[in-house]
Amino acid sequence: MIDSEKNDETRRNFLRKLCYSAVLAFVSPSLVMRGKNKKIVEWIIGENYNPYDHYWSMGIDINKCIGCGRCAESCKIENNVPKEPFFFRTWVERYHIYKDGEVAIDSPNGAINGFSKVVSEKSLEKSFFVPKICNQCDHPPCVQVCPVGATFKSIDGVVLVDANYCIGCRYCIQACPYGARYIHPVTRSADKCTFCYHRIVKGKLPACVENCPTQARVFGEFKKKASPIERFRRMNKINVLKPALNTEPKVFYANLDMEVK
Amino acid sequence: MKNYWNSIPEQVKRISILLIVIVAAFIVIRANLVPKDFGELGHYRTSAIDEIIAQNLKYGGEILCSECHDDVAEKKASSFHKNVSCEVCHGPAADHADDPDSFTPTAPKDRDTCPICHEYLQSRPTGFPQIISVSHNPFKPCKSCHNAHDPTPPETPKECSACHKEIFSVKSLSHHAFVECKTCHKTKDNHRLSPREFIPEKPTSRNFCGQCHSDEIVNNDEIPKISMTEHEPKYVCWQCHYPHLPEAK
Amino acid sequence: MEEIVQHLTPILNEVTGYIFPNEIELHWGLLVVIYPYLTGLVAGAFILASLVKVFNVKELQPTYRMSLLTALAFLIIAPLPLLAHLGHPEKSFEIFLTPNQSSAMAMFGFVYVWYLMAVLLLEIWFDYRKDLILWAKSEKGLKKWILKSLSLFSTDISEKAVLFDKKAVKIITIIGIPSAFILHGYVGFIFGSIKANPFWSSVLMPIVFLFSAIVSGIALVLILYSFITPLRGKEIDMACLDKLANYLFYVMIVDFSLEALDFIHRVYESEESIKILSDLVSGKLFVSLVVIQILIGMIIPLIAIALIKILKWPADLRKQIYFLSAILVQVGIFSTRWNVVIGGQLFSKSFMGLTVYKMSFFGLEGLLVSMILLIAPLFLLYILFKLLPPWEEARNL
Numbered sequence: 001m002i003d004s005e006k007n008d009e010t011r012r013n014f015l016r017k018l019c020y021s022a023v024l025a026f027v028s029p030s031l032v033m034r035g036k037n038k039k040i041v042e043w044i045i046g047e048n049y050n051p052y053d054h055y056w057s058m059g060i061d062i063n064k065c066i067g068c069g070r071c072a073e074s075c076k077i078e079n080n081v082p083k084e085p086f087f088f089r090t091w092v093e094r095y096h097i098y099k100d101g102e103v104a105i106d107s108p109n110g111a112i113n114g115f116s117k118v119v120s121e122k123s124l125e126k127s128f129f130v131p132k133i134c135n136q137c138d139h140p141p142c143v144q145v146c147p148v149g150a151t152f153k154s155i156d157g158v159v160l161v162d163a164n165y166c167i168g169c170r171y172c173i174q175a176c177p178y179g180a181r182y183i184h185p186v187t188r189s190a191d192k193c194t195f196c197y198h199r200i201v202k203g204k205l206p207a208c209v210e211n212c213p214t215q216a217r218v219f220g221e222f223k224k225k226a227s228p229i230e231r232f233r234r235m236n237k238i239n240v241l242k243p244a245l246n247t248e249p250k251v252f253y254a255n256l257d258m259e260v261k
Numbered sequence: 262m263k264n265y266w267n268s269i270p271e272q273v274k275r276i277s278i279l280l281i282v283i284v285a286a287f288i289v290i291r292a293n294l295v296p297k298d299f300g301e302l303g304h305y306r307t308s309a310i311d312e313i314i315a316q317n318l319k320y321g322g323e324i325l326c327s328e329c330h331d332d333v334a335e336k337k338a339s340s341f342h343k344n345v346s347c348e349v350c351h352g353p354a355a356d357h358a359d360d361p362d363s364f365t366p367t368a369p370k371d372r373d374t375c376p377i378c379h380e381y382l383q384s385r386p387t388g389f390p391q392i393i394s395v396s397h398n399p400f401k402p403c404k405s406c407h408n409a410h411d412p413t414p415p416e417t418p419k420e421c422s423a424c425h426k427e428i429f430s431v432k433s434l435s436h437h438a439f440v441e442c443k444t445c446h447k448t449k450d451n452h453r454l455s456p457r458e459f460i461p462e463k464p465t466s467r468n469f470c471g472q473c474h475s476d477e478i479v480n481n482d483e484i485p486k487i488s489m490t491e492h493e494p495k496y497v498c499w500q501c502h503y504p505h506l507p508e509a510k
Numbered sequence: 511m512e513e514i515v516q517h518l519t520p521i522l523n524e525v526t527g528y529i530f531p532n533e534i535e536l537h538w539g540l541l542v543v544i545y546p547y548l549t550g551l552v553a554g555a556f557i558l559a560s561l562v563k564v565f566n567v568k569e570l571q572p573t574y575r576m577s578l579l580t581a582l583a584f585l586i587i588a589p590l591p592l593l594a595h596l597g598h599p600e601k602s603f604e605i606f607l608t609p610n611q612s613s614a615m616a617m618f619g620f621v622y623v624w625y626l627m628a629v630l631l632l633e634i635w636f637d638y639r640k641d642l643i644l645w646a647k648s649e650k651g652l653k654k655w656i657l658k659s660l661s662l663f664s665t666d667i668s669e670k671a672v673l674f675d676k677k678a679v680k681i682i683t684i685i686g687i688p689s690a691f692i693l694h695g696y697v698g699f700i701f702g703s704i705k706a707n708p709f710w711s712s713v714l715m716p717i718v719f720l721f722s723a724i725v726s727g728i729a730l731v732l733i734l735y736s737f738i739t740p741l742r743g744k745e746i747d748m749a750c751l752d753k754l755a756n757y758l759f760y761v762m763i764v765d766f767s768l769e770a771l772d773f774i775h776r777v778y779e780s781e782e783s784i785k786i787l788s789d790l791v792s793g794k795l796f797v798s799l800v801v802i803q804i805l806i807g808m809i810i811p812l813i814a815i816a817l818i819k820i821l822k823w824p825a826d827l828r829k830q831i832y833f834l835s836a837i838l839v840q841v842g843i844f845s846t847r848w849n850v851v852i853g854g855q856l857f858s859k860s861f862m863g864l865t866v867y868k869m870s871f872f873g874l875e876g877l878l879v880s881m882i883l884l885i886a887p888l889f890l891l892y893i894l895f896k897l898l899p900p901w902e903e904a905r906n907l
Contacts, residue, residue: 066385068378070349077353078319082511086518086534093528094384105528105862114377115384123509127384132530141706147616148604152305162309165296167604168597170537171615177706179530179859183537185511188597198316207320213345213378214389245705261860270674272639275662276632283627287606295607304610 049201051155056195057222057250058209059232060131062257064216067092067129069111071208071217076112078196078207085109087182089193090133090208095259098122103259130260131216133208134159134180134193135241135249142172142181142192151190157222157250158197163189177242195219222250319353322346326354329361333410340411341390350374350409368409375403381427390424417453424456428505435506445469445504470498517868527863536855536867540880541591546697546719547847548588548887553694553720554727555581556630556686561757563683569753575637575900576738577731582630583891589622591883594874614700625693629686635660636678638898640667644906656897694723701850708783709790709854714772721765726843728758729836734891736833742901748825755832758839759815766808786861794856794864799849807842811835 075090076083091110096118097103108115111129140159143151150166153159166189173181173190184191196206200219204210209219221227229252232238236254242261253260298307326347327334337343348354351366369375372394381391398406406415414423421442422429432438442448448461464470467489472478476486493501503509518534525534559577561567593599609616642661646654695716701707702715712718732754739746776784791799814835818828852867870876 063386066378066389067382070377074320074348074353079316084515084518085522085531086515088531091531096384103862105860107528107531110531114380115382117382124383128386129384141704144612145615145704146610147613147618148601149299149304149306149608149610150604152303152309154310155302160309160313162306162312164312165306165309165601165604166598167601169592169595169615170597171613171700173532173537174855175704175706177859179532182532182535183597185514194313197310198314199318199320199322201314202318204318204320204322210320210322210346211349213342213349215344261862270671271666272636272662272664272671272675272678275664276635279662280627291607294603299608304608 049203051201054156054200055222055224056157056200057136057220057229057252058133058195058206059218059220059229059236059238059252059254060133061216061218061232061236062128062130062253062255064214065092065129065131066214066216067094067111067115068213069114070211070213071131072110073112074207074211075193078199079194081191082185084185087184087191089180089191090131093130093132093260094127095130095257096120096127097125097257097259099125126257128257130253130256131208132178132180133251134176135178135247135251136193136195138248138250139246141175141177141245141247145171145175147171154197158195158200159192160194160197161190161192163187163191166190177245177247318355320348321353321355321358323348325358329358337410340413342410342412370402370404372401372403375407375409391427393426421448432505436508437505464499467494467497470504474498513873517870521866521868524866525863527858528860529858529863529865530860533858533865536852536865538851538855539595539867539875540852540869540877541595541875541883543844543847543851544591544880544883545588546694546851547726547844548584548591548883549694549697550719550723550726550843550847551730551887552581552585552588552625552727553690553723554725554729555584555731556690556727557724558728558731558754558757560683560687560690563680564687567753569747569749572747572750572902573731573735573754575898576734577727578630578634578637579894579898579900580731580734580891581727582634583894584887585622585626585630586890587883587887590886591880592618594879594883614696614703617696618700621693621696625689629682629689633679633682633686634898635662636675636682639664639675640672641904641906642898643667660897691720695720701854706859707854708781709787709857710850712772712776714768714775715850718765718768718772721761721768722843722846724761725758725765725839728754728761729839729843732758732832732836733840736829736836738895744901746829748828751829751832755815755818755828755835758836759812759819762808762812762839766812769804783861786857786864790853790857790864794866795849795853798845799853803842803845803849806838807845808839811838811842 069092072088072091075081076088079089081087081089085108088110091107093105093107094111094115095103095105098120100122102122104118104120106115136157136159138153138157140151140153143153143159146152147169148165148167150162151159151172152162163184168183168188168190170183170190173183176192181190181192183189196204196208199206205219209217218228218232220229220232222229224230232254233252238252238254239256240249240252241256296306296308299305301307323334323346330347333347337345337347348366350369354364354366356364357366376392376394379391381393385391403409407413418424425442432440445464446461449459452459452461471489473480473484474486475489477489478486498504514535521534555577558570559574559581562570562574593602596602605616605619609619639661642657643664644667646657646661649657698716698719701710701719702712704710732751735754736746736751776787814831817823818831823831855865856867857864871878873879
């Protein structure tokens with residue numbers, strides 16, 4: 001019994017070392033250098049990641065979302081988002097559409113503590129959950145209005161915030177049609193979803209996608225032949241939020257209801 | 262040249278000198294204060310990206326877990342939970358992957374964790390397994406009957422209502438209360454063991470409902486009857502009537 | 511951190527319908543109401559001053575320098591509420607270092623500096639230069655040196671030089687009018703260009719801002735003129751006051767028509783947001799928009815001034831009615847700014863719910879700081895009046 005445990009231990013250690021050496025083997029050879037300046041090239045080599053090779057986007061299937069809120073919770077843990085219910089990088093909304101046409105929406109604490117049952121005298125037409133997140137617009141109004149260049153679209157299509165350069169004027173928050181931005185109460189700078197940029201450059205999935213138990217969230221490359229997103233877009237009827245505003249979101253929804261705004 | 266200088270009014274000279282001083286000061290200050298790496302890739306600081314990716318990982322990801330816990334990963338990979346990442350239940354464990362001795366993730370032992378996904382809610386998609394935890398074996402930890410890495414019911418359910426409780430409870434209040442599920446849904450026995458592989462059949466035509474509801478049939482007078490040829494012949498019955506609660510508006 | 515949470519928690523219970531969780535915190539508060547209010551006064555006062563120089567409205571000569579100094583005093587204070595509302599005021603200089611060309615707000619720095627340096631200061635300097643030199647000669651001690659340095663140690667008061675000053679003032683005024691339009695029109699554009707917010711997003715926004723700015727500027731100079739002149743023991747020039755009220759009346763008519771057009775256009779087009787906006791206007795904004803802004807701040811003063819024009823009342827009564835009307839107009843215009851800035855944030859961008867604005871008393875975003883910022887320009891104006899007396903009798907002709 002004790003022996004087998006020890007064996008397990010050494011086996012795990014061995015596997016871990018094997019992984020490390022595999023990573024090192026990938027990192028050390030010189031990469032094809034793209035980009036004009038030295039800094040970006042160093043950065044690409046350091047992380048074994050070339051932003052010019054990627055363009056990220058997300059797919060969300062409403063029919064698969066069970067409203068467990070694991071995305072919202074793991075996002076807060078991964079990204080040090082304050083626990084209070086006023087600051088979210090992602091959250092889940094619940095829609096109740098009644099037969100008389102009334103629409104009731106709620107998102108208590110962004111769904112992190114789950115949802116409680118709703119008792120209503122009215123008869124229900126349908127009900128569903130909608131996860132919300134920064135739409136990572138290809139034509140982002142927040143970037144357009146930032147007065148100092150503290151928020152920007154990166155080479156690989158992710159809208160990021162430079163928290164150390166942000167002056168906290170909140171114009172970007174006013175310009176975002178999706179309510180996806182907030183002022184971080186500690187840094188007093190604007191904050192928002194980064195598609196877990198620190199994870200995707202290391203080849204990992206964003207925390208919300210990693211922790212979605214039903215694969216309601218799909219993550220991958222936009223406009224590449226073999227990518228989960230392209231399959232998602234091919235297999236489903238796709239919509240985006242507020243298409244009339246021409247923000248060109250890179251978060252695509254399947255089975256989206258007209259009441260969702 | 263000197264003439265030209267003299268022809269400029271005195272006040273303009275003074276204002277111009279002041280202006281030149283201000284503009285020069287602005288240019289000097291600006292040249293020194295703009296971050297060196299600003300504008301290399303776009304209208305932002307390049308080092309902002311370095312600062313963003315320097316953030317620590319909290320979640321290691323399923324692939325990392327399975328490198329050591331390959332036994333569990335293998336078992337889970339063929340189960341209903343194959344898409345549920347380890348850290349959904351065990352919590353963030355990147356630290357554990359870095360140094361397994363420093364920190365051990367916990368496994369949920371109580372009845373609080375599983376209902377986060379499996380408690381019945383109207384808004385959840387149909388077909389997703391749900392329970393009403395207050396009446397579902399109260400006080401018994403989930404794991405005493407279900408293995409989270411390969412969740413199947415402890416015994417093969419005998420009644421349809423074991424899984425389709427919501428439909429069953431709706432039907433039991435309706436005029437169809439005494440119509441058995443199997444009357445309309447042909448179901449292979451294997452459905453109880455692998456529900457997704459052996460999906461029960463559904464009626465396909467109007468004539469199926471007409472077996473009871475056609476005015477040409479003679480049976481119990483309490484059953485409502487319609488003319489199969491005249492009553493909305495273009496539609497199938499369940500486009501308007503919900504078979505599990507036919508009296509619903 | 512805890513302060514913010516304490517401030518936000520009670521709001522959770524006052525939300526009606528559904529708003530996005532990040533919208534619980536209302537992002538632009540009272541300070542951002544004050545900012546367009548102050549710049550509006552600046553633009554209005556300057557345009558009034560330019561009537562004298564460019565359009566040669568002789569009756570308004572007594573208010574010319576007063577208008578210029580009023581514009582300067584309010585312009586110097588105007589950026590302070592913006593600065594105070596920033597999360598990082600210490601980084602505000604970045605707006606000059608790396609302005610984002612696509613951002614309306616980034617252009618603020620340049621529009622502001624242009625207006626302050628190239629228009630207002632320059633016009634005041636040329637207009638006062640001769641007086642500064644002469645005053646400096648008759649003063650002693652510190653004040654002599656302040657006046658001397660203000661004149662940039664200029665000495666030339668030959669006829670040719672003074673004539674040049676006059677010409678310069680005229681040219682600067684001509685440049686100044688479009689600049690004043692830009693200054694306040696751009697403030698309107700900051701709001702009007704936000705497509706995410708249907709309450710703000712409107713092409714008419716800059717122009718409505720501009721005309722309400724002119725209204726508020728004229729009303730302010732009218733208040734100052736009819737308040738200060740008796741204090742100095744002088745007689746109010748009724749021709750000047752009547753002219754001021756006349757201009758106020760006409761500009762108010764234009765402003766009112768534009769706002770009515772905006773309203774009718776929204777109701778007639780009846781877009782996606784109309785339901786939530788009508789809930790907003792008939793509910794939370796009813797008092798501040800319908801009662802204060804339109805009834806008290808617009809219709810009552812319009813009727814009052816119209817009655818004066820028709821009934822030809824005696825001078826004393828006219829003075830009082832003008833003064834009271836101008837006060838009501840100020841209240842109305844402040845309310846206009848409130849309704850745009852706060853009102854535009856009271857409904858959710860989900861169009862499914864309304865929230866509330868909770869004002870605090872202390873703290874940077876609080877009522878106290880806002881009151882100070884509203885009074886500060888008047889103190890500054892007092893100092894400017896002492897240093898650069900705008901009265902006609904102080905002028906060295």
